[in-house]
Amino acid sequence: MAARTPPEAAGAGTASAGTDPGSDAPAVLPGGAVTARALARRLGVSQSMISRAFSPGASIAPAMRARILAAAEALGYRPNFIAASLSRRRSSLVGLVMGELSNPFYPAVLEQFSQALQAAGFQTLLFTVPPGQEADAALPLLRQYHVDAVVVTSASLSSAGAAHWRGDGRSALLFNRAGDGPTPLDSIACDNVGGGRLAAEALLARGRQRPAFVAGRADTSTSREREAGFFAVFAERGLAPPRRIEAGEYSYAAGHRAALAAGDTDGLFFANDILALGGLDALRHGRGRRVPEEVSVIGFDDIPMAAWPAYELATLRQPVAAMVAASVALLRARLSGQAGPEPHRQRLPAELLRRASL
Amino acid sequence: MAARTPPEAAGAGTASAGTDPGSDAPAVLPGGAVTARALARRLGVSQSMISRAFSPGASIAPAMRARILAAAEALGYRPNFIAASLSRRRSSLVGLVMGELSNPFYPAVLEQFSQALQAAGFQTLLFTVPPGQEADAALPLLRQYHVDAVVVTSASLSSAGAAHWRGDGRSALLFNRAGDGPTPLDSIACDNVGGGRLAAEALLARGRQRPAFVAGRADTSTSREREAGFFAVFAERGLAPPRRIEAGEYSYAAGHRAALAAGDTDGLFFANDILALGGLDALRHGRGRRVPEEVSVIGFDDIPMAAWPAYELATLRQPVAAMVAASVALLRARLSGQAGPEPHRQRLPAELLRRASL
DNA sequence: AGCGTGATTGCATACGGATGCAAAAGCCCT
DNA sequence: AGGGCTTTTGCATCCGTATGCAATCACGCT
Numbered sequence: 001m002a003a004r005t006p007p008e009a010a011g012a013g014t015a016s017a018g019t020d021p022g023s024d025a026p027a028v029l030p031g032g033a034v035t036a037r038a039l040a041r042r043l044g045v046s047q048s049m050i051s052r053a054f055s056p057g058a059s060i061a062p063a064m065r066a067r068i069l070a071a072a073e074a075l076g077y078r079p080n081f082i083a084a085s086l087s088r089r090r091s092s093l094v095g096l097v098m099g100e101l102s103n104p105f106y107p108a109v110l111e112q113f114s115q116a117l118q119a120a121g122f123q124t125l126l127f128t129v130p131p132g133q134e135a136d137a138a139l140p141l142l143r144q145y146h147v148d149a150v151v152v153t154s155a156s157l158s159s160a161g162a163a164h165w166r167g168d169g170r171s172a173l174l175f176n177r178a179g180d181g182p183t184p185l186d187s188i189a190c191d192n193v194g195g196g197r198l199a200a201e202a203l204l205a206r207g208r209q210r211p212a213f214v215a216g217r218a219d220t221s222t223s224r225e226r227e228a229g230f231f232a233v234f235a236e237r238g239l240a241p242p243r244r245i246e247a248g249e250y251s252y253a254a255g256h257r258a259a260l261a262a263g264d265t266d267g268l269f270f271a272n273d274i275l276a277l278g279g280l281d282a283l284r285h286g287r288g289r290r291v292p293e294e295v296s297v298i299g300f301d302d303i304p305m306a307a308w309p310a311y312e313l314a315t316l317r318q319p320v321a322a323m324v325a326a327s328v329a330l331l332r333a334r335l336s337g338q339a340g341p342e343p344h345r346q347r348l349p350a351e352l353l354r355r356a357s358l
Numbered sequence: 359m360a361a362r363t364p365p366e367a368a369g370a371g372t373a374s375a376g377t378d379p380g381s382d383a384p385a386v387l388p389g390g391a392v393t394a395r396a397l398a399r400r401l402g403v404s405q406s407m408i409s410r411a412f413s414p415g416a417s418i419a420p421a422m423r424a425r426i427l428a429a430a431e432a433l434g435y436r437p438n439f440i441a442a443s444l445s446r447r448r449s450s451l452v453g454l455v456m457g458e459l460s461n462p463f464y465p466a467v468l469e470q471f472s473q474a475l476q477a478a479g480f481q482t483l484l485f486t487v488p489p490g491q492e493a494d495a496a497l498p499l500l501r502q503y504h505v506d507a508v509v510v511t512s513a514s515l516s517s518a519g520a521a522h523w524r525g526d527g528r529s530a531l532l533f534n535r536a537g538d539g540p541t542p543l544d545s546i547a548c549d550n551v552g553g554g555r556l557a558a559e560a561l562l563a564r565g566r567q568r569p570a571f572v573a574g575r576a577d578t579s580t581s582r583e584r585e586a587g588f589f590a591v592f593a594e595r596g597l598a599p600p601r602r603i604e605a606g607e608y609s610y611a612a613g614h615r616a617a618l619a620a621g622d623t624d625g626l627f628f629a630n631d632i633l634a635l636g637g638l639d640a641l642r643h644g645r646g647r648r649v650p651e652e653v654s655v656i657g658f659d660d661i662p663m664a665a666w667p668a669y670e671l672a673t674l675r676q677p678v679a680a681m682v683a684a685s686v687a688l689l690r691a692r693l694s695g696q697a698g699p700e701p702h703r704q705r706l707p708a709e710l711l712r713r714a715s716l
Numbered sequence: 717a718g719c720g721t722g723a724t725t726g727c728a729t730a731c732g733g734a735t736g737c738a739a740a741a742g743c744c745c746t
Numbered sequence: 747a748g749g750g751c752t753t754t755t756g757c758a759t760c761c762g763t764a765t766g767c768a769a770t771c772a773c774g775c776t
Contacts, residue, residue: 035762046726051764058765061724081502082449083762085440086731096484102662107465114486123503124484126454128472144439145481252666281667304460308610309639310668393732404756409733416735419754441732444761 034077043071054079085146094122094331095147097138099129100154103250103274104303105318109153109175112324120328122148136161143170149331151175156219157185171334173327176318178221178345186334186344188327192222192300195316195350196229199269199298200242202314202352204233206296208267212243214258214279216250216271223250223271226300230269247271252278259283266295273299273306273315280311280357297357300350312356319348392435401429412437443504452480452689453505455496457487458512461608461632462661463676467511467533470682478686480506494519501528507689509533514577515543529692531685534676536579536703544692544702546685550580550658553674553708554587557627557656558600560672560710562591564654566625570601572616572637574608574629581629584658588627605629610636617641624653631657631664631673638669638715655715658708670714677706 036050045064052058053068072078085091094117100106114124125147127138135157142150149171156177162185165172174187203211213230216223227244234241245262247254247270255270255278262268262279270276276299283289283297291297299306302317326346333339394408403422410416411426430436443449452475458464472482483505485496493515500508507529514535520543523530532545561569571588574581585602592599603620605612605628613628613636620626620637628634634657641647641655649655657664660675684704691697 033762037762047763048726048765049724051762052725055764059724064724078498078502080444080504080762082440082443082504083731084764086438086444086733086761087763087765089731089764091440093483101465101469104462104465107459107462107468110465110468110484111459111486114484115488118486123499125451126468126472126482126484128469128476130473140436141481144436146438146440252662256667277666285667304610305663308635309614309643391732395732405733406735406756407754409735410755413734417754422754438732441761442734444763445732445734447734447761 033080034075036077036079039068039072039075039077042075043068050077051079089146090335091146091148092122093125093145093147095125095127095138095142095145095150097127097129097135097142097150097152097157098154099131099133099135100250101128103154103272103301104305105273105301106154108303109320109324112320113151113153113175113327116324116328120332122331134158134161139165148335149173151327151331152177171331173330175323175327176222178225184343186330188323188330188346188348189221190318190323191347191349192225193229193232194347195300195352196226196231196269197233198229198316198350198352199226199300200230200233202298202354202358203267203269203296204237204239206267206292206358208296210243210265211267211269212245212262212265214245214247214255214262214268214270214275216247216254216275218246218248220250222300226269226271242269247275250274252281255279256282256286260286267298268295269298271300273301273303273313275299276313276315276357277305277311280313291357302353306353307355314355314358315353316350317353318350322348391438392433394435394437397426397430397433397435400433401426408435409437447504448693449504449506450480451483451503451505453483453485453496453500453503453508455485455487455493455500455508455510455515456512457489457491457493458608459486461512461630461659462663463631463659464512466661467678467682470678471509471511471533471685474682474686478690480689492516492519497523506693507531509685509689510535529689531688533681533685534580536583542701544688546681546688546702546704546706547579548676548681549705549707550583551587551590552705553658553710554584554589554627555591556587556674556708556710557584557658558588558591560656560712560716561625561627561654562595562597564625564650564716566654568601568623569625569627570603570620570623572603572605572613572620572626572628572633574605574612574633576604576606578608580658584627584629600627605633608632613637614640614644618644625656626653627656629658631659631661631671633657634671634673634715635663635669638671649715660711664711665713672713672716673711674708675711676708680706 037047040047040050049060049064050068052060053065096113098106098110117124125145129135129138135152139161150165151173153175162172172185174185176189178187178189213227215227231241243265245258247258250272252274255275259279259282268279270279276297280291280297283291283295289295297313299313299315302315305311306313306315330344395405398405398408407418407422408426410418411423454471456464456468475482483503487493487496493510497519509531511533530543532543534547536545536547571585573585589599601623603616605616608630610632613633617637617640626637628637634655638649638655641649641653647653655671657671657673660673663669664671664673688702
């Protein structure tokens with residue numbers, strides 16, 4: 001079965017001479033592009049066969065495929081994804097819209113998404129949304145690149161933008177964000193309400209009497225949902241509602257300010273870890289309060305710093321890996337047309353990590 | 359409201375249906391793609407004109423361009439980048455290869471790069487390299503997507519991989535990494551040697567007698583260069599060389615361990631901030647040493663956490679914005695063929711930030 | 717040996733735009 | 747009014763693959 005390489009090759013001089021890694025690449029144009037046609041001519045077959053050799057499940061004899069793949073390897077041929085995308089009307093590109101990369105939670109999300117997408121055969125086209133802006137601005141560009149799907153994380157997408165996207169028959173997914181209002185988009189997020197409840201229960205179990213909640217950005221579903229869960233527990237038990245402090249944004253500095261303004265509280269639940277870390281520092285270094293002796297602090301996300309000895313922050317861990325896996329699975333289902341028309345909304349449970357700050 | 363597209367909006371009915379009687383060609387296909395040809399037919403002009411209307415500097419009458427752009431706006435036409443890339447032999451995509459996103463320094467780099475590239479008309483194709491792996495694995499894929507250039511950050515690229523890339527006539531840029539050995543690649547990085555020197559001088563000026571250096575990954579140029587600069591100052595002054603501790607990797611935990619193993623030192627220079635933060639916590643919480651009274655600590659990078667009250671870490675700030683700007687400028691120069699064949703290597707100075715830990 | 721079938725392969729064309737070249741318009745001047 | 751030019755347009759082709767369809771091939775069976 002030894003794949004015979006046509007010895008007659010093309011040119012005379014450099015012939016096949018084996019692919020010597022030491023020397024510069026020969027026989028290949030300086031432009032570097034070996035096309036399927038060139039390979040085909042070389043092997044005396046049609047360009048179609050080259051294409052089929054690289055298409056899993058295509059109609060092609062095993063021997064032929066082996067011969068082509070070997071030759072491709074030798075000449076350094078790889079299908080041009082751009083051309084393939086045009087022809088196949090599918091780019092294998094997924095647009096990833098991100099904001100708030102300054103919150104360490106998101107780089108982790110980004111990394112896992114990137115890996116998962118790569119593993120699933122997609123490439124990641126990254127868009128960064130400047131703080132405070134909506135993701136809508138990225139949509140036209142994403143459309144021009146004909147991405148197969150869009151994942152919007154940590155940024156908001158207006159209903160109009162969402163509708164527009166859907167109108168194109170493309171797939172969009174909100175990650176860690178719920179659609180605002182009747183947005184007909186898929187979404188995968190953490191069970192923020194449940195997480196808020198766990199936080200409330202933990203503080204109550206700890207015997208805290210004067211709890212408080214520090215809200216993040218008011219226009220984020222994460223903050224609102226965590227708040228709702230937190231307050232619900234107190235309401236259900238007939239307890240006075242916790243105090244509520246508005247941090248306004250998800251930043252260390254905002255958390256710091258919020259804690260300084262928190263007044264007399266003995267249990268703080270912050271909308272996320274970055275806020276909580278700022279708050280923790282403010283309590284200890286700014287107000288001289290002892291944590292957890294005098295005040296309990298709970299955050300949300302479980303960013304790496306939460307586990308550092310300087311903080312030992314109790315928090316609600318988001319199941320990022322599972323959320324990413326679910327997202328990619330959903331995208332694949334959508335792209336293969338297996339998912340129904342109704343939006344898929346999934347919530348994964350948060351887990352309470354009890355650390356020293358509680 | 360979304361732009362509805364009445365079939366006879368502009369022309370007197372597309373009823374003429376011009377070309378193909380077999381398949382109806384509605385102005386807007388269900389897929390959502392309005393093509394240049396459709397728009398052209400609609401306006402009674404040639405497809406070429408549509409293309410030119412969107413090409414700055416193309417030969418087209420201002421009035422014609424305005425008419426086309428208006429119609430495009432109304433119908434939601436946008437040039438298909440995939441098709442344009444194929445035709446123009448240029449994708450406007452830049453591959454960004456990243457690793458170590460767990461080091462907060464890199465998300466910031468990523469964000470700035472993404473923004474700068476977007477502003478320069480490029481899109482970012484992101485590749486994530488799992489820790490410990492070389493960036494080489496991403497190259498074939500990047501080649502298949504015909505990216506215009508590659509930026510490799512916080513990951514290493516083998517000489518072979520580099521040479522291969524160059525052979526294609528493509529442009530590659532090492533960011534914050536020097537080429538290993540005779541790598542003929544462009545590189546833009548911080549002046550790590552100079553930064554190391556500044557650290558040494560700062561510790562000496564502080565009167566520290568038993569300095570130590572905590573190295574990061576041995577295979578990174580950043581760690582080696584910072585170390586070289588640090589040691590050079592002592593050597594030049596005829597002082598005993600500082601103690602050297604091998605952290606092995608750039609992580610909080612490694613820094614923590616290194617500080618615990620640091621023995622009797624009164625001045626620690628860590629290869630980067632993440633290590634330094636781990637070290638700081640180990641010194642304070644693990645060994646009960648007071649910083650800066652008993653020990654001075656200096657890091658490198660200036661990640662956001664370094665400024666937090668819990669740390670107040672003195673560090674060497676990398677001029678990220680300037681480095682990114684220089685990188686994008688270089689890429690543009692390369693792509694427009696303005697840069698010479700010799701690799702461009704640039705070093706931007708680090709700035710010492712004196713904070714409480716010094 | 718002839719035929720039926722399923723497996724392979726080649727052909728031709730589509731995907732959506734960009735662009736060299738030549739035809740068609742304008743413009744200015746004598 | 748006609749000639750010499752400069753703009754504008756349209757035409758035809760190309761970019762590199764994928765794929766429907768028809769042509770071939772390889773075999774097993776009667």
